[in-house]
Every structure is written in structure tokens, then in C-alpha cells.
Amino acid sequence: MSSKHFLNDPTHLVTTALLSIPHTNPSVACDISNKIIYLKPSSSSASPSQVSLISGGGSGHEPSFGSFVGPGLLSGAVAGTIFASPSAEQIRRCIQHRVSREKGVLVIVMNYTGDVLNFGMGVEKARASGLQVDMVVVGDDAGVGRARGGKVGRRGIAGTVLVLKISGGLAAGGASLKEVSEVARLAAKNLVSIGASLSHVHVPGRAVNETSSDELQESEVEVGMGIHNEPGSERKVTDLPGLVKTMLSHCLDTSDKDRNFLEITSSDEVVLLVNNLGGVSPLELGGITNEVVEQLANDWKIKPVRILAGTFMTSLNGLGFSISLLRVTDTGLGSGRSMLELLDAPAEASGWSAAISSETWKKREEVAKEAESVDVDEVQPSNIRIDFGQVKDVLTTALNRVIVAEPDITKYDTIVGDGDCGIGLKRGAEAILSMLEKTKKTDDLLIFLNNIIQVVEVAMDGTSGAIYAIFLNALAHGLRSNASSSPQPVTAEVWARALEVSLQSLSRYTPAQPGDRTLIDALHPFVKTLSKAGDIDSAAKAADEGAKGTRGMKASLGRTVYVGGEGWQGVPDPGAHGLAELLLGLSEGLKK
Ligand SMILES: *[C@@H]1O[C@H](CO)[C@@H](O)[C@H](O)[C@H]1NC(C)=O
Ligand SMILES: *[C@@H]1O[C@H](CO)[C@@H](O)[C@H](O)[C@H]1NC(C)=O
Numbered sequence: 001m002s003s004k005h006f007l008n009d010p011t012h013l014v015t016t017a018l019l020s021i022p023h024t025n026p027s028v029a030c031d032i033s034n035k036i037i038y039l040k041p042s043s044s045s046a047s048p049s050q051v052s053l054i055s056g057g058g059s060g061h062e063p064s065f066g067s068f069v070g071p072g073l074l075s076g077a078v079a080g081t082i083f084a085s086p087s088a089e090q091i092r093r094c095i096q097h098r099v100s101r102e103k104g105v106l107v108i109v110m111n112y113t114g115d116v117l118n119f120g121m122g123v124e125k126a127r128a129s130g131l132q133v134d135m136v137v138v139g140d141d142a143g144v145g146r147a148r149g150g151k152v153g154r155r156g157i158a159g160t161v162l163v164l165k166i167s168g169g170l171a172a173g174g175a176s177l178k179e180v181s182e183v184a185r186l187a188a189k190n191l192v193s194i195g196a197s198l199s200h201v202h203v204p205g206r207a208v209n210e211t212s213s214d215e216l217q218e219s220e221v222e223v224g225m226g227i228h229n230e231p232g233s234e235r236k237v238t239d240l241p242g243l244v245k246t247m248l249s250h251c252l253d254t255s256d257k258d259r260n261f262l263e264i265t266s267s268d269e270v271v272l273l274v275n276n277l278g279g280v281s282p283l284e285l286g287g288i289t290n291e292v293v294e295q296l297a298n299d300w301k302i303k304p305v306r307i308l309a310g311t312f313m314t315s316l317n318g319l320g321f322s323i324s325l326l327r328v329t330d331t332g333l334g335s336g337r338s339m340l341e342l343l344d345a346p347a348e349a350s351g352w353s354a355a356i357s358s359e360t361w362k363k364r365e366e367v368a369k370e371a372e373s374v375d376v377d378e379v380q381p382s383n384i385r386i387d388f389g390q391v392k393d394v395l396t397t398a399l400n401r402v403i404v405a406e407p408d409i410t411k412y413d414t415i416v417g418d419g420d421c422g423i424g425l426k427r428g429a430e431a432i433l434s435m436l437e438k439t440k441k442t443d444d445l446l447i448f449l450n451n452i453i454q455v456v457e458v459a460m461d462g463t464s465g466a467i468y469a470i471f472l473n474a475l476a477h478g479l480r481s482n483a484s485s486s487p488q489p490v491t492a493e494v495w496a497r498a499l500e501v502s503l504q505s506l507s508r509y510t511p512a513q514p515g516d517r518t519l520i521d522a523l524h525p526f527v528k529t530l531s532k533a534g535d536i537d538s539a540a541k542a543a544d545e546g547a548k549g550t551r552g553m554k555a556s557l558g559r560t561v562y563v564g565g566e567g568w569q570g571v572p573d574p575g576a577h578g579l580a581e582l583l584l585g586l587s588e589g590l591k592k
Helices: 010-024 088-098 113-128 146-152 160-172 177-189 240-252 282-300 339-344 358-362 364-373 388-416 421-438 445-459 462-481 492-509 520-533 536-548 574-591
Strands: 028-031 036-039 052-059 076-082 105-110 133-138 191-197 221-223 234-236 270-276 306-310 320-327
Touching (some): 010 036, 028 088, 036 088, 052 088, 052 113, 076 088, 088 105, 088 113, 105 113, 105 160, 105 177, 113 133, 133 160, 160 270, 160 339, 177 191, 221 240, 234 240, 240 282, 240 320, 270 282, 270 339, 282 306, 282 320, 306 339, 339 358, 358 364, 388 421, 388 574, 421 462, 421 574, 520 536, 520 574, 536 574
Parallel strands (some): 052 105, 105 133, 270 306
Antiparallel strands (some): 028 036, 036 076, 191 221, 191 320, 221 234
């Protein structure tokens, strides 16, 4: 748990965060003394023609709820201090002064004692003054089972935003208060969520030891931790697949009498929401989302009709995520007002980040097919002939030699670079080997080379990946430019000329010259010797000597320049060494 923050005064933090919301959405305003964000009366959906929708709760869950105020979503949101409910008076003011009341007001809150009490009291006060107000409570959390939950009941977590969005879409379309309340209840009833966190969060302004007494171990994850650091159901040492498996079974396993709150079968339409609790990198959330989608498909035969992934309801910078599943249920309101259409309907709220329209979702299957078909690149056949079996054997020997050399390359690169050169080469070699096993036999060198280029471009990244890709593309170009008009076998001479051309092309994209301590120190002598001597054996030996000669060379290019570590004088350039091993492997393979 990190306790470093940019804003440490919790009052100042909440105030300034609320004040920021109108900066990013001109249709909303902020009543800062009551911590209310509301639609400006001039905004179209603040008009008397629609039911007003209000939500709120403690701060720390942004973008919930203030940033969900906007046309198509909330009419007003009331915030408390961090993790504490707003007061009944703040809520009453929001209902009575900040939203239009003519068609009625629906208040949606999550099932926390403080929120239910204060929002409930605010609603009662507004009703007492003669207003039409209804309240819906969402308890979607399956993190704590019936036995443990006891009187506390189910809390509300991120699935709540799906209820808000569906209700907001319906209200914007002019539905009655009764209709909006019923659909909100229907959505809440068909919803189940569960969270997991790697760590508690630090609340700005609190002493560190106040929150960290029960901190999780480095290897532990807590299943079911709430959005206010509340304890979950269990702590586990597990990997992501194991964690997701547990979470999904808590939501979906109907034989688990303690937790199964909702029966979802593979014939149901399901909406999946994977929510970032605030501190997970978007990169990791992507990996998590993919794991959830795959397990749903493989283990539960559920293929969600909508998948939303992003930051919708946080627990400050919580290092965790939650999974919510909504069983799509008939609203009974006819076309244009199904749960999915209401979920997809546009909403102009800065916190609502689900951008995909109904039309696009409907086209999903077609798009998947198109994407597959554009992947096939056409290659013009050529007249340069190879013996496929021989080329495959020679290349296999060479690539295996690169794989064997990986630990050395990695060791050198750990000293002079960032340590990933060996793994990158190995990944490329393995990918080509696996392509060789699967690819169709061809006696056309350029078709064969093109297959290799495609694998290299996908499997290898970084600078060396780019250099190999440019070099091989230029080689293909060089081979093609002089191919004869009738089928001819490829000769050492043809290779040598084409290699010269590609060496030249390479020099247009990298300034590296022999002596700069790069893979050029192996490539250059190889090409030159092959041109002169015409035999690959001596060319490969020249490459190897070139690579060995990089020991003691000072780098003037590449990452090595910035690495100030010790010991670089004693090791060769890892890229040059890797290439030399490949070339020695080719010569070795040809001798077999
Ligand atoms: C909310 O919690 C209470 C107990 O505090 C429980 O009785 C009730 O069923 C819960 N409501 C929902 C909608 O989950
Ligand atoms: C193409 O052929 C010409 C003439 O034989 C030769 O000078 C040139 O180097 C060749 N280029 C390649 C790429 O083989």
C-alpha cells in the first residue's frame, strides 16, 4: 500500500475534485457547499419532460457518481467525505432544489447502512413536502456469502453503474417514474458482482498505521474486499486464472447455496463489466478482462452480448478489480427500451466511458470475419527455386543454435543492455520453427521468405526486431529484382548480390557501421566474405570473428550507450553474438 499522494488534505481533495467536474462537462454545475453535481437547468435533460435520476455516496469512488451526471445518465449526484455517506440534508437539497421534479425523482443508492439511512431520510423529507420520489437500493455484491453476511446483507458495488445507466437511458426517453423504478429494480435483481484486491487502500489524511494493521501479504489476494477496505470472504495465494475461477464460481455456481444469488445459464444474454478499482494499470486490466472472457466462454459457456471494461467505480487507487454480470431481462417496454438498448444509448457524462453503439455490437460477428480475411497478404510468386526439405532442415539447425545460445545472449545483454535481447531472439526463432512445422511446402524462395518475414514482424519487437524485419524485406526485394524469367535454383552468387543490396538498404535506416558494437559487426563481414569467397562457411566464420571483436568496443549506438554498468569490456555485443550463432548454424546445417 502506498501512502504517497499529491493531495493529502481530504477536505481539499474532495472539494477540488468536485469542482473539476464542470470543467470537463459544460452541461453540469457544482453546488460545492452541499457537494452536489447537477445538470444545469438549461440542459435538455434537466427539462420537466423527464424523471430526474439521483445517486451518490461517499467520495473515493470516482467517476461514481458526480462524473455520471449528464444527459442520458444522472440528473444529480450527492457526495459525502471520503468513504462516508452524505447527510440527509444534502440529499434533500439535491432533490428539492437541484433537479426538475415535475415528472418525479428516482434515487438509486448502494446497500450501505449510512447511505440507505441518509438517502432514505432525504427521500422521506422530500416526500413529506409533497414530491413524487422513489428509491431503489442495489446490493449486487456476492463477495460475502449469506452465512457470513448475516444482518449486513449484500453491499452494492460496481454493478450499480449498469443500473444507473439503464435507468438513465429510460428516464431520458421520457418514461414515467413507475417505469423507471421498476426497470431499475429489475436490473438490480438480475445483477451479481464480486471484487478482489491485492492491497488495502490508503485514505489521504489518515495515519498509515490506522489502515494498515491488517495488510495483505505480498503474495496474497483478498477475494470479495469491499470498496471501502471492508474485509472480503477469503485471502488466497493464487494466480490470475485461479483468482478469476474463484470469483466466477462465487457468482455463477448454483450449487453454492451460501452465495448463489442469481441463476445465470448459458442461454441467458449477459452483460459483463470488468471494473478497475483505481490502481490497476489499463494494460493489466486488459489481461484480466481477457482471462474473464475466456473463462466465461470455456467454463460456463457464457458469451456476453456486451463487454465493458474500464474504470467505473473505484476505491481510491485500489489495486483490485471487480467482475459484474447482468442477466439481460425483458423490460416489457417494447422496442427501443430493452436493457441492452438503454445500456448502449448515448450518455454525455464525462465518467461514462463505454463508447460502443448498439449497431456496432450487432455487427460483431461480421466484423470478426472481415478481420480474419484481411490478414492474408498476397505474395507474387517468383522463379527462384529452393529445395524445401533442405532449406527447412538447415534453418531448423540454425534456429535451434540460436535457442541454445539464448542464456549467453541474455547474460551479455544483462551486462550491456536491458536484458531482453536473448529472449527476443529466442521468441523469434521459436515462432519460425513452429511456422516451419505448419506451413505449406513451397519451392518458391520468395513465398518461403515472405512467410518468415511475417513471423519475424509479429514475434520480434524492439530495435533488433525492426532491423531483422527491414533486412529481410530488403533481401526479398533484392532477390526479386533480378530474378530471371525462367525458374532457376538459388545460388550463392544470387544470395550474395541480394545480401549486398539489403545491407545497403539497412544503412538508410540505421547509422550503425562496423565498429559501433552492434549486430552490423557480424552482418557486414558475413555479406562481404560471401560476396568475395562465395562460400557460406567462411562467411559465417567471418561473422563470428566480427561478433567476438565487439568485446572491448565502446558502443556509440543503441541502448548500450546509456548503460553505465561495469563489465561491458569483457563481453561481446549480444545482438552480434546472436546473429553470428544463427549464421554459424546455417553453415553447420548445410554441412549435414
Ligand atoms: C441490504 O442490506 C440489508 C441489511 O442491511 C438486507 O436486509 C437487504 O436485503 C439488502 N438489500 C439488498 C437490495 O441487497
Ligand atoms: C542484378 O543484376 C545486375 C547485372 O547482373 C547486377 O549488377 C546487380 O548487382 C544485380 N542485383 C541484384 C540485387 O542481384
